[in-house]
Amino acid sequence: MSEKVAVYRRENFNAAHRLHNPAWDEATNDRVFGKCNNPNYHGHNYELIVKLIGEPDPATGYVYDLKLLSDLVKENIIDRFDHKNLNEDTVEFKNLNPTAENIVVVIYKILRAKIDSKYDLKLRLYETERNFVEYPAN
Amino acid sequence: MSEKVAVYRRENFNAAHRLHNPAWDEATNDRVFGKCNNPNYHGHNYELIVKLIGEPDPATGYVYDLKLLSDLVKENIIDRFDHKNLNEDTVEFKNLNPTAENIVVVIYKILRAKIDSKYDLKLRLYETERNFVEYPAN
Amino acid sequence: MSEKVAVYRRENFNAAHRLHNPAWDEATNDRVFGKCNNPNYHGHNYELIVKLIGEPDPATGYVYDLKLLSDLVKENIIDRFDHKNLNEDTVEFKNLNPTAENIVVVIYKILRAKIDSKYDLKLRLYETERNFVEYPAN
Amino acid sequence: MSEKVAVYRRENFNAAHRLHNPAWDEATNDRVFGKCNNPNYHGHNYELIVKLIGEPDPATGYVYDLKLLSDLVKENIIDRFDHKNLNEDTVEFKNLNPTAENIVVVIYKILRAKIDSKYDLKLRLYETERNFVEYPAN
Amino acid sequence: MSEKVAVYRRENFNAAHRLHNPAWDEATNDRVFGKCNNPNYHGHNYELIVKLIGEPDPATGYVYDLKLLSDLVKENIIDRFDHKNLNEDTVEFKNLNPTAENIVVVIYKILRAKIDSKYDLKLRLYETERNFVEYPAN
Amino acid sequence: MSEKVAVYRRENFNAAHRLHNPAWDEATNDRVFGKCNNPNYHGHNYELIVKLIGEPDPATGYVYDLKLLSDLVKENIIDRFDHKNLNEDTVEFKNLNPTAENIVVVIYKILRAKIDSKYDLKLRLYETERNFVEYPAN
Numbered sequence: 001m002s003e004k005v006a007v008y009r010r011e012n013f014n015a016a017h018r019l020h021n022p023a024w025d026e027a028t029n030d031r032v033f034g035k036c037n038n039p040n041y042h043g044h045n046y047e048l049i050v051k052l053i054g055e056p057d058p059a060t061g062y063v064y065d066l067k068l069l070s071d072l073v074k075e076n077i078i079d080r081f082d083h084k085n086l087n088e089d090t091v092e093f094k095n096l097n098p099t100a101e102n103i104v105v106v107i108y109k110i111l112r113a114k115i116d117s118k119y120d121l122k123l124r125l126y127e128t129e130r131n132f133v134e135y136p137a138n
Numbered sequence: 139m140s141e142k143v144a145v146y147r148r149e150n151f152n153a154a155h156r157l158h159n160p161a162w163d164e165a166t167n168d169r170v171f172g173k174c175n176n177p178n179y180h181g182h183n184y185e186l187i188v189k190l191i192g193e194p195d196p197a198t199g200y201v202y203d204l205k206l207l208s209d210l211v212k213e214n215i216i217d218r219f220d221h222k223n224l225n226e227d228t229v230e231f232k233n234l235n236p237t238a239e240n241i242v243v244v245i246y247k248i249l250r251a252k253i254d255s256k257y258d259l260k261l262r263l264y265e266t267e268r269n270f271v272e273y274p275a276n
Numbered sequence: 277m278s279e280k281v282a283v284y285r286r287e288n289f290n291a292a293h294r295l296h297n298p299a300w301d302e303a304t305n306d307r308v309f310g311k312c313n314n315p316n317y318h319g320h321n322y323e324l325i326v327k328l329i330g331e332p333d334p335a336t337g338y339v340y341d342l343k344l345l346s347d348l349v350k351e352n353i354i355d356r357f358d359h360k361n362l363n364e365d366t367v368e369f370k371n372l373n374p375t376a377e378n379i380v381v382v383i384y385k386i387l388r389a390k391i392d393s394k395y396d397l398k399l400r401l402y403e404t405e406r407n408f409v410e411y412p413a414n
Numbered sequence: 415m416s417e418k419v420a421v422y423r424r425e426n427f428n429a430a431h432r433l434h435n436p437a438w439d440e441a442t443n444d445r446v447f448g449k450c451n452n453p454n455y456h457g458h459n460y461e462l463i464v465k466l467i468g469e470p471d472p473a474t475g476y477v478y479d480l481k482l483l484s485d486l487v488k489e490n491i492i493d494r495f496d497h498k499n500l501n502e503d504t505v506e507f508k509n510l511n512p513t514a515e516n517i518v519v520v521i522y523k524i525l526r527a528k529i530d531s532k533y534d535l536k537l538r539l540y541e542t543e544r545n546f547v548e549y550p551a552n
Numbered sequence: 553m554s555e556k557v558a559v560y561r562r563e564n565f566n567a568a569h570r571l572h573n574p575a576w577d578e579a580t581n582d583r584v585f586g587k588c589n590n591p592n593y594h595g596h597n598y599e600l601i602v603k604l605i606g607e608p609d610p611a612t613g614y615v616y617d618l619k620l621l622s623d624l625v626k627e628n629i630i631d632r633f634d635h636k637n638l639n640e641d642t643v644e645f646k647n648l649n650p651t652a653e654n655i656v657v658v659i660y661k662i663l664r665a666k667i668d669s670k671y672d673l674k675l676r677l678y679e680t681e682r683n684f685v686e687y688p689a690n
Numbered sequence: 691m692s693e694k695v696a697v698y699r700r701e702n703f704n705a706a707h708r709l710h711n712p713a714w715d716e717a718t719n720d721r722v723f724g725k726c727n728n729p730n731y732h733g734h735n736y737e738l739i740v741k742l743i744g745e746p747d748p749a750t751g752y753v754y755d756l757k758l759l760s761d762l763v764k765e766n767i768i769d770r771f772d773h774k775n776l777n778e779d780t781v782e783f784k785n786l787n788p789t790a791e792n793i794v795v796v797i798y799k800i801l802r803a804k805i806d807s808k809y810d811l812k813l814r815l816y817e818t819e820r821n822f823v824e825y826p827a828n
Contacts, residue, residue, distance in 0.1 A: 005791045006824035014266065016154040016181040016223075021473060032474060034481065035221035042221040043154040043181005045266055053827040059711060060722060061789035066821045067724065083173035083180040085154075099475035101419045120827075128152065128183055130424040131480045137418035137467040137534075142413035143377045148406040159611060170612060172619065191413040197297060198308060199375035204407045205310065237613035239557045258413075269618045272558035275605040275672075281653045282686040290542065292430035292457040292499075311497035318497040319430040319457005321542055329689040335573060336584060337651035342683045343586065359449035359456040361430075396689075404428065404459055435749060446750060448757065513751035515695045544700040545756045551694040551743040551810075566818065568706040568733040568775075587773035594773040595706040595733005597818055635725035635732040637706075680704065680735055 006053045007063045011073045013082035016043040017098040020087075041085060044127050048077065048107065053120035064119065076110050100125055100133040108135050144191045145201045149211045151220035154181040155236040158225075179223060182265050186215065186245065191258035202257065214248050238263055238271040246273050282329045283339045287349045289358035292319040293374040296363075317361060320403050324353065324383065329396035340395065352386050376403040380411040420467045421477045425487045427496035430457040431512040434501075455499060458541050462491065462521065467534035478533065490524050514541045518549040558605045559615045563625045565634035568595040569650040572639075593637060596679050600629065600659065605672035616671065628662050652677055652685040660687050696743045697753045701763045703772035706733040707788040710777075731775060734817050738767065738797065743810035754809065766800050790817045794825040 019036035020029055029037045036042070050073055054063045084090060086098040092106045104125040112121055126132040157174035158167055167175045174180070188211055192201045222228060224236040230244045242263040250259055264270040295312035296305055305313045312318070326349055330339040360366060362374040368382045380401040388397055402408040433450035434443055443451045450456070464487055468477040498504060500512040506520045518539040526535055540546040571588035572581055581589045588594070602625055606615040636642060638650040644658045656677040664673055678684040709726035710719055719727045726732070740763055744753040774780060776788040782796045794815040802811055816822040 003795075004827040005794065006827040007791065008822045008824070010820040012266070014180050014182055016179040019475070023473075032479075038221055038223065038227070040223035040226040041154040041179055041181065042152050042223065043179065044152055045183045051824075056789070056791040056795075059713075061709070061787035061792045063791055063823075065722075070820075083176055085176065085178035085180065088178040089176070097475035099470070101421065101470040101477055102475045104419065105417075105470075128150070130484075132422045133477075134420040134422070134465075137420040141381075143380065144410035144413040145377065146408045146410070157613070161611075170617075189410075194375070194377040194381075197299075199295070199373035199378045201377055201409075203308075208406075235613035237608070239559065239608040239615055240613045242557065243555075243608075268562040268622075270560045271615075272560070272603075275556040275558040279657075280689040281656065282689040283653065284684045284686070286682040288542070290456050290458055292455040314497055314499065314503070316499035316502040317430040317455055317457065318428050318499065319455065320428055321459040327686075332651070332653040332657075335575075337571070337649035337654045339653055339685075341584075346682075359452055361452065361454035361456065364454040365452070404426070433751070437749075446755075511751035513746070515697065515746040515753055516751045518695065519693075519746075544760075546698045547753075548696040548698070548741075551696040564818070566732050566734055568731040590773055590775065590779070592775035592778040593706040593731055593733065594704050594775065595731065596704055597735040635728055637728065637730035637732065640730040641728070680702070 004053050004055055005063050006051055007066060007069075008052075009050045009066050009069045009073065011048050011050070011070065011078055012045060013048070013078050014043065014045050015081050015084050015086050016041040017086040017093070018042070019097055019099060021097060041087070046081075046103070047126040048073070049124040049126075050111065051120075051122040051124070052115065053122075054118060072114055073111070076114055077107055080110075100127040100131065101135075104133045104135040142191050142193055143201050144189055145204060145207075146190075147188045147204050147207045147211065149186050149188070149208065149216055150183060151186070151216050152181065152183050153219050153222050153224050154179040155224040155231070156180070157235055157237060159235060179225070184219075184241070185264040186211070187262040187264075188249065189258075189260040189262070190253065191260075192256060210252055211249070214252055215245055218248075238265045238269065239273075242271045242273040280329050280331055281339050282327050283342060283345070284328075285326045285342050285345045285349065287324050287326070287346065287354055288321060289324070289354050290319065290321050291357050291360050291362050292317040293362040293369070294318070295373055295375060297373060317363070322357075322379070323402040324349070325400040325402075326387065327396075327398040327400070328391065329398075330394060348390055349387070352390055353383055356386075376401055376407065376409040377411075380409045384411050418467050418469055419477050420465055421480060421483075422466075423464045423480050423483045423487065425462050425464070425484065425492055426459060427462070427492050428457065428459050429495050429498050429500050430455040431500040431507070432456070433511055433513060435511060455501070460495075460517070461540040462487070463538040463540075464525065465534075465536040465538070466529065467536075468532060486528055487525070490528055491521055494524075514539055514545065514547040515549075518547045522549050556605050556607055557615050558603055559618060559621075560604075561602045561618050561621045561625065563600050563602070563622065563630055564597060565600070565630050566595065566597050567633050567636050567638050568593040569638040569645070570594070571649055571651060573649060593639070598633075598655070599678040600625070601676040601678075602663065603672075603674040603676070604667065605674075606670060624666055625663070628666055629659055632662075652679045652683065653687075656685045656687040693745055694743050695746055695753050696741055697756060697759075698742075699740045699756050699759045699763065701738050701740070701760065701768055702735060703738070703768050704733065704735050705771050705774050705776050706731040707776040707783070708732070709787055709789060711787060731777070736771075736793070737816040738763070739814040739816075740801065741810075741812040741814070742805065743812075744808060762804055763801070766804055767797055770800075790815055790821065790823040791825075794823045798825050 018041045019033040052064050056063050086093045104123050124134045156179045157171040190202050194201050224231045262272045294317045295309040328340050332339050362369045380399050400410045432455045433447040466478050470477050500507045518537050538548045570593045571585040604616050608615050638645045656675050676686045708731045709723040742754050746753050776783045794813050814824045
């Protein structure tokens with residue numbers, strides 16, 4: 001068995017979004033996205049859980065200092081998306097539908113570039129207490 | 139001691155909003171409302187807890203059938219505010235800043251008119267898990 | 277201002293019940309109680325929160341030792357109702373419809389007799405995370 | 415790395431059950447199942463979390479529309495088990511002990527037949543906040 | 553009915569403590585405080601909920617800016633008690649047993665002096681998810 | 691697909707600890723461990739989730755009787771660490787820094803020796819609601 005340990009850090013951000021495919025007419029958008037297609041947006045309290053897998057450093061007993069992980073997530077994710085309109089205020093979702101699935105993949109790509117590749121990275125994103133996503137899936 | 143019992147029902151809605159006072163200049167709005175003044179809106183998962191106080195009906199053992207209370211809240215509050223932009227899509231907040239305090243008072247006035255005055259009514263509204271409000275206060 | 281402090285203890289029990297008024301015909305019971313009228317019962321994880329108000333004892337700093345309060349609730353309430361069919365297995369609900377309202381009043385009467393009257397007592401009972409009750413109401 | 419994303423939907427149902435092996439005498443049933451062997455049943459608020467793994471549809475950004483997943487779970491699972499006595503009211507548990515393990519496998523088989531095999535399916539079922547199960551296990 | 557609204561802010565701190573009465577012998581301390589009398593301390597994740605009652609300012613819609621309330625609680629309470637040994641590191645509990653009851657009264661006195669008396673103030677303090685206290689009690 | 695089911699049991703313990711490397715000077719300890727290096731300790735409400743994977747016994751429908759699993763965890767883990775100072779009161783952390791990572795590995799080794807190897811074992815340990823760890827990692 002590997003000596004690897006997983007460490008998790010939870011962070012939160014609140015944002016507005018609209019689900020919409022500009023290639024479709026309004027009737028199709030309404031049928032597919034329902035209330036989420038509201039042109040004036042709605043919003044959520046998003047909860048992000050960041051998981052890193054690695055070996056604890058014998059000198060510290062830490063896989064990764066979770067205070068530093070929190071700072072890294074705040075600088076790269078929370079400051080970027082918190083209290084924003086995902087469709088209007090962010091380059092990431094100008095041309096990408098901000099579903100929870102697309103948001104979690106976008107966040108993964110940003111964080112993956114900032115975290116040493118020796119750590120496995122996995123994310124869970126809650127859009128509501130009943131709807132949530134995970135990436136990568138396995 | 140009164141034989142009155144309080145009954146509670148929890149419901150949820152997700153909405154976008156912006157905190158802003160149109161009588162103020164942008165610098166003042168930014169100073170007072172900070173990130174919440176984003177002109178493109180942000181959003182929340184709101185959680186509403188409705189409390190009624192009354193005497194249980196001896197025939198049913200119910201103060202108020204919570205299925206009927208849920209239906210009443212859904213018809214009058216959830217359908218009105220869920221997946222909406224509070225500032226843009228609702229008459230209630232066209233000219234009223236949609237702070238949690240103002241939202242809970244607006245919801246109270248709507249529900250109070252729909253619920254027999256023999257019941258005391260009190261509401262709690264969570265904007266996030268760390269920020270919430272209650273009305274009436276006592 | 278009073279120097280009184282409120283202390284709270286949470287306990288849990290799991291039970292089956294049926295909502296039914298034997299004075300009514302089945303059609304009326306079905307209309308009023310819906311799925312809760314299932315003659316074969318359904319069940320819940322009940323969560324009970326016991327609140328006592330009193331003055332902290334200067335020698336201990338306790339209003340009431342919460343370990344002793346937990347023991348008292350377990351002996352008088354949890355042992356009586358946990359893993360029971362409220363309608364069939366308890367004398368309290370042989371002739372009383374086991375709505376959350378009636379359950380909380382029954383539990384109050386049992387605990388009130390066991391706790392020194394110098395303490396105010398108030399109970400909250402969750403039937404589900406969305407439906408809960410409180411007694412006394414004020 | 416796969417581009418697959420996991421999506422989750424939480425649903426709830428409340429049911430009565432009894433744990434019992436009819437091939438055993440009562441003393442053995444009492445020893446093995448303790449309070450759960452109550453012949454008059456007890457009950458729980460079950461919480462079901464359904465996980466699907468698949469690739470987001472580029473046109474929608476959805477792996478699976480969670481509104482449709484919720485509808486599917488309600489039609490096939492919640493309507494079948496909510497406010498029921500699992501032992502008495504369901505064909506699935508007429509001859510199968512309704513432990514959490516057996517319930518989650520039964521639900522899996524029902525949902526697996528209703529969901530396109532291109533999606534991996536995994537379930538978590540909470541019987542209480544302290545006892546829960548998952549299937550498949552890996 | 554008053555136009556007053558209650559606003560709430562949740563904060564957290566983690567601390568060590570020991571329950572002990574130096575006027576008693578060890579046998580009495582052990583009997584009364586049990587495991588909590590461990591001379592080497594144990595600890596908790598404390599959760600503090602601050603409630604203010606006041607009238608919303610018509611210009612802002614705020615009873616009290618919860619960002620400012622959070623800052624005030626952090627400066628006066630969290631910085632004082634977080635990651636501290638309440639018995640050893642704080643003047644407040646040098647000669648006062650750090651029960652939840654005594655902690656909530658101490659926090660109340662500190663915050664009451666910092667918050668305009670036009671606001672009613674009430675605190676809830678969770679020591680664990682099952683044991684919590686409130687002050688003032690009414 | 692395997693017929694294996696995962697079963698989970700949640701338990702809690704409250705403990706004091708200090709993060710510190712005696713091979714380092716104080717300045718380094720302060721820089722690395724910050725407030726967690728407080729020589730007088732701080733503390734947490736730890737939440738432990740034990741996961742076992744195995745095949746349900748056809749006679750019981752249980753993978754593992756969760757009452758017995760709870761007893762086993764209480765005897766071997768909760769009694770050992772609850773209301774203790776991990777650094778001072780336990781042999782396990784006399785010479786091992788009690789980070790969440792090290793605690794979860796220590797608990798794993800204790801439980802692994804007590805549980806039949808036919809069961810896969812995995813642990814999650816919450817130090818706070820925002821910081822938690824898992825072992826083994828995969």
